[in-house]
Amino acid sequence: MNMIPRFKWLPTPYRSLLLFIVWLLLNQSAAFIHLFFGAFLAITIPWICYRLRDPQPLIQRPLLTLRYLLRVFADIVTANAEVALLILGPIKRLRPAFVRVPLDLQHNLPLTILAGTVSMTPGTVSADIYPTVEHLGPDDPLPQRWLLIHVLDLEDEAALIATIKSRYEAPLKEIFQC
């Protein structure tokens, strides 16, 4: 895992790229002035904000990130269809459940992404991550943390946990190398 950026003047290159694209989309134009000002903002904003943030793991594998994004996007579409069917089907036959998933990730940024992904994908909403760091003393070792999720229609708890861990958590671990 690496938390120290390679260039001081460009601490988070992918966020800069995102800002640049968002600026161009906002203006709906690729004229020189927009390119120039977009690049200026994309470099300045992360540079100013970098000192205000807690250090977070950086993306180490951009290609894997892209693959992860596409996979999540496809899963969102299937999740929508699935949940739509469940909503229209018989309510009595739903098997709602709370499940907790043991977490291997430790850092806030990957955990946030994981929780968000779980909320957007088939039949699950992430409810809580515990214990939080605030529950610990300064010298306590980091305990096993859990992600509490609510499932709309639970079929097999072990299978669900295995899917979340292999499909979403493992790629995140590789992307951030932590």
Place this chain on the structure above:
Amino acid sequence: MQNWMEWAVAFFLLLGGCFVLIGSIGLVRMPDFFTRLHGPTKATTLGMGGILLGSIFYFSMSPETLSVHEMLITIFLLITAPVSAHMLIKTALHHRLKAVEHTQGEQELKRGQAFASKEGNRSETPEDQ
């Protein structure tokens, strides 16, 4: 060409409208807070996606303009939907809302509630297992 575009716009608007409607139906039909949360977080995402795609097609029909603002709405929606869902469900844990009776994993819910509310501080951390 024009005709084909109109069909695409109509298709995406209808698709999006259907999904938003289904999400709202879920809000009414589901038995408790936790299950009710699923409709708006998921079904509505694709619904909004469909409506925005329709919008992109419609506003790109006029010559020389390509409308891509909607992509931004999609991105922001995808980022904010899970966050708001998470805040809602966490509030529900704080307030110890009851889940429907046949909800499995009740002890997981109890443990989550204990951690979410103030009793879950360090002195009386619920034991694992």
